[in-house]
Amino acid sequence: MKALVYLEAENSIKEASLSAIEFSKNFCKEIYGFIVNSESGNKFVQKLYVLEVDRFIPKIIAKEIQKVIESEKIEYVFFGSTSSAIEVLSYLAGITNAIFFEDVEGYENGYFIKSIYSNKIIGSFKISYDGIKIIGIKPKSYNLAKPMYNSEIIKIKLENIKDDIELIEVKAKETKEIDVTEADIVVSGGRGLGSAENYHSLLKELIKVLNEKTGLKVALGASQAVVDAGWIDHSHQVGQTGKTVSPLLYFAIGISGAIQHLAGMRTSKYIIAINKDSEAPIFKVADYGIVADINIFLPELIEKIKSY
Amino acid sequence: MRILNIFKRVPDTYAEIKLSKDNSDIDKENLNYVIDPYGEYAMETSLRIKDKDSSIELVVLTIGPENSTELLRNALALGFDISYLIKYENYEKLSPLALSKIYIKFIEKYGPFDIIFLPKVDIDTNFHSICGYLAGYLNINFITSITTAEIVDNHAIVERETSMGKEKLKIKTPCILSHDKAPYEIRLASLKGIMLSKKKPINIIELSELEIKIEEHIIRNTLRLPPQRKGVKFLNNADELIKVLKEEIKIL
Numbered sequence: 227m228k229a230l231v232y233l234e235a236e237n238s239i240k241e242a243s244l245s246a247i248e249f250s251k252n253f254c255k256e257i258y259g260f261i262v263n264s265e266s267g268n269k270f271v272q273k274l275y276v277l278e279v280d281r282f283i284p285k286i287i288a289k290e291i292q293k294v295i296e297s298e299k300i301e302y303v304f305f306g307s308t309s310s311a312i313e314v315l316s317y318l319a320g321i322t323n324a325i326f327f328e329d330v331e332g333y334e335n336g337y338f339i340k341s342i343y344s345n346k347i348i349g350s351f352k353i354s355y356d357g358i359k360i361i362g363i364k365p366k367s368y369n370l371a372k373p374m375y376n377s378e379i380i381k382i383k384l385e386n387i388k389d390d391i392e393l394i395e396v397k398a399k400e401t402k403e404i405d406v407t408e409a410d411i412v413v414s415g416g417r418g419l420g421s422a423e424n425y426h427s428l429l430k431e432l433i434k435v436l437n438e439k440t441g442l443k444v445a446l447g448a449s450q451a452v453v454d455a456g457w458i459d460h461s462h463q464v465g466q467t468g469k470t471v472s473p474l475l476y477f478a479i480g481i482s483g484a485i486q487h488l489a490g491m492r493t494s495k496y497i498i499a500i501n502k503d504s505e506a507p508i509f510k511v512a513d514y515g516i517v518a519d520i521n522i523f524l525p526e527l528i529e530k531i532k533s534y
Numbered sequence: 535m536r537i538l539n540i541f542k543r544v545p546d547t548y549a550e551i552k553l554s555k556d557n558s559d560i561d562k563e564n565l566n567y568v569i570d571p572y573g574e575y576a577m578e579t580s581l582r583i584k585d586k587d588s589s590i591e592l593v594v595l596t597i598g599p600e601n602s603t604e605l606l607r608n609a610l611a612l613g614f615d616i617s618y619l620i621k622y623e624n625y626e627k628l629s630p631l632a633l634s635k636i637y638i639k640f641i642e643k644y645g646p647f648d649i650i651f652l653p654k655v656d657i658d659t660n661f662h663s664i665c666g667y668l669a670g671y672l673n674i675n676f677i678t679s680i681t682t683a684e685i686v687d688n689h690a691i692v693e694r695e696t697s698m699g700k701e702k703l704k705i706k707t708p709c710i711l712s713h714d715k716a717p718y719e720i721r722l723a724s725l726k727g728i729m730l731s732k733k734k735p736i737n738i739i740e741l742s743e744l745e746i747k748i749e750e751h752i753i754r755n756t757l758r759l760p761p762q763r764k765g766v767k768f769l770n771n772a773d774e775l776i777k778v779l780k781e782e783i784k785i786l
């Protein structure tokens with residue numbers, strides 16, 4: 227049986243895509259890749275389809291994937307569950323009458339494991355469908371594939387793409403930020419930081435020293451309270467109406483630990499909470515807690531890590 | 535112009551979710567159900583569109599048991615004109631394919647709609663695919679995870695956040711849009727709205743009326759709670775924390 231893995235790259239291939247390749251090995255021996263405007267990934271699959279386009283239009287990309295599915299007689303499509311991949315592949319599901327199942331965390335005895343009810347419950351699911359199955363792997367929940375091929379690259383070039391959707395304006399982020407879902411360490415701050423200035427200066431300083439000393443990817447996170455206050459934009463929000471993260475280490479700094487916040491971070495490997503209130507609910511999920519005033523404790527911690 | 539908002543009836547986000555005795559389902563006793571938060575933001579966006587042009591007809595749809603009508607009544611009080619409930623008790627166990635097909639039948643029967651809004655994710659089942667699925671099946675333009683929308687002629691101007699930054703896009707109607715959190719607050723029903731809502735229709739549709747056979751391709755088996763966390767160890771100072779980073783978490 228053949229699997230097609232939809233790959234994504236930013237400079238190099240995304241880890242979420244590598245997990246999807248590794249996951250696909252549970253089902254198929256022959257594993258092909260499909261990627262847009264990049265040749266990353268050819269070391270990880272047996273054949274790589276590269277679509278070259280001048281505009282990224284989900285509909286058009288989905289239709290090109292459909293052609294590959296038909297010509298190669300693909301039964302399974304795998305992908306790393308990112309919002310951009312979901313946009314393309316959910317449309318593909320619509321045009322191919324496929325089953326779509328995203329955010330899968332594991333595969334146990336024939337059952338797919340996936341969190342539901344805002345990560346409050348873990349479900350196990352059996353898929354029995356004769357048609358195409360499109361399955362997304364939740365980032366950071368599965369091993370990464372290792373390079374093992376030097377595959378054939380098949381290029382598809384599309385020019386002068388027309389679409390009914392027009393991009394009017396893009397406000398690019400000033401600096402390239404690491405997304406909270408992709409980081410090894412997330413440093414999140416809440417209302418307890420007191421002000422936008424404090425939030426940015428203290429947390430960014432901590433992020434900088436952690437990155438320097440550990441070499442790991444460190445991202446800035448936020449509670450809804452500080453997003454609503456306008457201290458930072460919504461792309462940093464962790465929780466029910468923000469992003470779900472499961473990094474190696476999550477810092478909750480001045481965050482009370484409301485149930486909607488926990489929904490987005492409780493699967494982190496380690497959680498460290500800093501809060502002046504020893505009764506704060508965040509301590510119920512934390513592995514390590516420090517009961518202290520942020521304004522005194524954080525500068526001291528930063529200095530100590532710096533001189534470590 | 536007609537706009538359709540589809541929302542999901544979900545457990546209140548403040549609720550702790552427990553399991554039934556045999557672990558086959560969640561314990562629904564004493565669980566309070568609400569309109570899903572993304573569906574709620576989408577409804578606010580539709581109401582804002584109608585604030586500017588009262589000739590627009592706002593239709594709202596959900597699927598669920600009979601008492602879902604309470605949530606539809608609330609939507610009518612906010613300013614929606616017509617509401618529909620597709621009555622189906624076991625809706626939380628539907629696969630995204632089955633759920634999409636039900637919505638498609640509804641759209642074919644009760645449409646056309648110029649814009650269809652959906653939540654960016656159904657927070658109960660964690661499905662993100664319904665918007666793309668409907669668009670693909672119906673061959674209609676779509677954009678996922680928008681944060682605002684306005685109507686200009688026969689186009690919608692929408693904004694959204696991507697990993698690159700903020701985008702503003704213009705999309706031709708008819709279109710399907712899935713809604714993320716909006717940058718504005720959600721309104722509450724006014725007293726007048728509540729009075730008016732009593733005269734507005736809540737139409738209940740039996741699944742059989744949609745002439746659809748539910749096939750279960752994704753079968754939900756047992757449920758479990760996430761592993762308990764170990765419990766907190768309180769540390770006294772920065773030196774102790776650095777020791778943990780070094781010796782326990784091993785990143786320094």
Ligand SMILES: Cc1cc2nc3c(=O)[nH]c(=O)nc-3n(C[C@H](O)[C@H](O)[C@H](O)COP(=O)(O)OP(=O)(O)OC[C@H]3O[C@@H](n4cnc5c(N)ncnc54)[C@H](O)[C@@H]3O)c2cc1C
Pocket residue numbers: 415416417418419448449450451452463464465466467468469479480481482483484485486487490500501502503506518519520521547571
């Ligand atoms: C539908 C819905 C969806 C939601 N989605 C999300 C979501 O996605 N993400 C999210 O985060 N929230 C979400 N919320 C909101 C959530 O309920 C909380 O309101 C929010 O998480 C609180 O943010 P906070 O912890 O920063 O603020 P607070 O609850 O105000 O907590 C601040 C904490 O800082 C501590 N503190 C204050 N000063 C200091 C100091 N000097 N030193 C040390 N500690 C200090 C306090 O003890 C307190 O514990 C949602 C709510 C709803 C209803």
